[in-house]
Amino acid sequence: MQKRVMFIGASGSGKTTLIKTLRGCEEAVKTQALTFEDGFIDIPGEYMDIRRLNHAVITTGNGCRCNICSPGFYKL
Template sequence: MKKAMLIGKSGSGKTTLIQFLSSEEIRYNKTQAMEYYPDFIDTPGEYIESRRYYSAIISSVDQCQKIGLVQDATDRGSVFPPNFAKTFNQEVFGVISKIDKENADLENAEKSLKRAGVNKIFKISSISQEGLKYLKKYLKIK
């Protein structure tokens, strides 16, 4: 069973976050389909951006212990419907990515995740690695 599935808009930082947490080389590639890592499932942004793909997410969550909703701190909008976290039986946590960007709005990102039903939120930067150790500890990754 995978530790977590990450769900978020295209470009929110899901793949980069997984690469960091998995101690892999950081390389950008557009996620086209579900990608399976030893501890994670990476979902394409389109799966949350278009309701017709929700079933692909829902049918795969039983392979995971936790679900992570990733919200880019520079994105003023949110793709997560209200109480989206209640869709899942697994524990759902939030990740606010890109917190070190000049136009980051942490308050807005946190509101988006809370509206989606998330209580546990991690604020992370893949550049400075701020917050990553807390997320690793939460996910029990060595």
């Protein structure tokens, strides 16, 4: 099983930009759905804002080696 790192945070906190920078890839665009790329998992900020989508974050995070939360995440 590939090791995975999940980035969690509010919309606009830079999760996608960080992943793209770490991968040395193209310009970041707004994430619209759970995205799995090269061991990274990017979650749209709306998944934390909309309570009925929280289960997707929890389920996806269960298989991760590391969950990285953006500053202020625990205030959500």
